[in-house]
Amino acid sequence: MNGNELSQAIQKCLVVFTEHADELGDLDQALGDGDLGITVSLGAQAAIDALQLLPAESKPTEVVLACAKAFANANPSTMAALVAGALLAGSRVWADTETITPDLVNTFAMAASESISQRGKSQVGDKTILDAMFPAAEALRDIPSGPERLDAAIEAAERGVITSKELQSRRGRASWLQDRSIGLQDPGATAFLRFLQSWKAANSPARTAVS
Amino acid sequence: MKKIINEPQAFVDEFVEGILLAHPTLLKAPGQDRRVLVRADAPVAGKVGIITGGGSGHLPLFKGYVGRGLCDGVAIGNVFSSPSSAQILETTKAVDGGAGVLYLYGNYGGDVFNFDLATDMAELEGIRTMTVLGRDDVASQPKERATDRRGVAGIFFAYKAAGAAAERGDSLDQVAAVAEDIIEHTATMGVGLSPTILPTTGKPSFELADDEMEIGIGIHGEPGIHRGTLETADEIAEHLVERLITDLGTATGDRVAVLVNGLGATPLEELYVLFRRTHQILEGKGITIAKNYVGEYATSLEMAGASISLLLLDDERLALLNAPAESPFFREV
Numbered sequence: 099m100n101g102n103e104l105s106q107a108i109q110k111c112l113v114v115f116t117e118h119a120d121e122l123g124d125l126d127q128a129l130g131d132g133d134l135g136i137t138v139s140l141g142a143q144a145a146i147d148a149l150q151l152l153p154a155e156s157k158p159t160e161v162v163l164a165c166a167k168a169f170a171n172a173n174p175s176t177m178a179a180l181v182a183g184a185l186l187a188g189s190r191v192w193a194d195t196e197t198i199t200p201d202l203v204n205t206f207a208m209a210a211s212e213s214i215s216q217r218g219k220s221q222v223g224d225k226t227i228l229d230a231m232f233p234a235a236e237a238l239r240d241i242p243s244g245p246e247r248l249d250a251a252i253e254a255a256e257r258g259v260i261t262s263k264e265l266q267s268r269r270g271r272a273s274w275l276q277d278r279s280i281g282l283q284d285p286g287a288t289a290f291l292r293f294l295q296s297w298k299a300a301n302s303p304a305r306t307a308v309s
Numbered sequence: 310m311k312k313i314i315n316e317p318q319a320f321v322d323e324f325v326e327g328i329l330l331a332h333p334t335l336l337k338a339p340g341q342d343r344r345v346l347v348r349a350d351a352p353v354a355g356k357v358g359i360i361t362g363g364g365s366g367h368l369p370l371f372k373g374y375v376g377r378g379l380c381d382g383v384a385i386g387n388v389f390s391s392p393s394s395a396q397i398l399e400t401t402k403a404v405d406g407g408a409g410v411l412y413l414y415g416n417y418g419g420d421v422f423n424f425d426l427a428t429d430m431a432e433l434e435g436i437r438t439m440t441v442l443g444r445d446d447v448a449s450q451p452k453e454r455a456t457d458r459r460g461v462a463g464i465f466f467a468y469k470a471a472g473a474a475a476e477r478g479d480s481l482d483q484v485a486a487v488a489e490d491i492i493e494h495t496a497t498m499g500v501g502l503s504p505t506i507l508p509t510t511g512k513p514s515f516e517l518a519d520d521e522m523e524i525g526i527g528i529h530g531e532p533g534i535h536r537g538t539l540e541t542a543d544e545i546a547e548h549l550v551e552r553l554i555t556d557l558g559t560a561t562g563d564r565v566a567v568l569v570n571g572l573g574a575t576p577l578e579e580l581y582v583l584f585r586r587t588h589q590i591l592e593g594k595g596i597t598i599a600k601n602y603v604g605e606y607a608t609s610l611e612m613a614g615a616s617i618s619l620l621l622l623d624d625e626r627l628a629l630l631n632a633p634a635e636s637p638f639f640r641e642v
Contacts, residue, residue: 174395
């Protein structure tokens, strides 16, 4: 996948992803401050707009950085900044590469997860986006190639979302709820799962063939 | 709670507005958000920008040290709460003169979190940043964990020296190295006598009996290392200075800068009584006070108490302290 193909894939994915904004906003209303829906909808639209302005010969790193900057500025929030930092960390792994291989996707996913872990001082089990991200990044490493990779990542992220429901939030505003957070579904982890599902829905061969 | 305030929620915005109205030739708000203040001539082309920030309630920290020869901008949080990463980024963009920006602020979790996020966003904007944390409170961690210490009044020395280095045209790496050098040679310890009442909650920041003091207490009421019956000024100075000398390894023949800082409700007279004894102790050990500051440099609203900071000096550090500076709350001619 080259930079232009990546840009097209992200744009298609974000259109589908935006359909989940209300669900994410509702989850965040219960557990956080409720602005995740806005962060997602404004951020996704800003990223799409930014990508449409990029030249077709842009490198994958430039595509990711355009998304990061647009997302961070669209609705400045802690979540937006964490995601932008994660994309930045991932893009450092890609450097000047022209073509993204499965290996490079794996190292990107791991670097992005580690960025959020380090910036957010959080680990798997704290009931954050990392509960979906790290398992998905690990699942990718187990499968060298093919469409099964994305399926495995989605499955791992979904397990993370379900398992973390029963955990107590330890980071961010959600941690103020203490044991009342148990049983509620984490909006960050859910957002990551929905992103992967959107990618599949928007970019799987069947859908592309129809559209 | 007796305070001269209006709506508690408006407290921060209203005193910031007052500062801007009082000092229009020195400070400005570059955008819509009054929680972002920069020096009036920012950005200074070709000069390294220095920004700081943190919770409100510590004046003259942090807003008071924005000016020529000091910091270039400040991101302002609510009382005892960090500013947002977006506000820090706004400040960064407003002071960037093309030579990069140093983040210089106290080591507190919320502030570190938001400043770190801002470093990423600044990088996306093409602005290079470096970070140096104030961590001079010797009571907050033992020496072997000095990098985890909290930052208190001693960060003033770092503002002064790094600000002077930036003003003379040092590079970002050099300015950061100056700030780091100062922090490494600065030690502070405080004593608390009575708490501050938070405007929004009406609650005290800590509890202390009428006849008690707490040595080593933090500026938000973080626990210290000794709580006991109130001692005399001389005894308090001895406790604090002994600990600082040990921590810095200061010896006969050394030169130091001394900062005796009031925490908000302690009168200048009492600070001078503390300085008197500090001077006697250091003189007795053959340590010279080459520069001194007595007054309110980092407060905790109306908390009663004081802190003493020592900076071990060499010629370079002293020259940077002596360089000119001008802000609403501090001037060196």
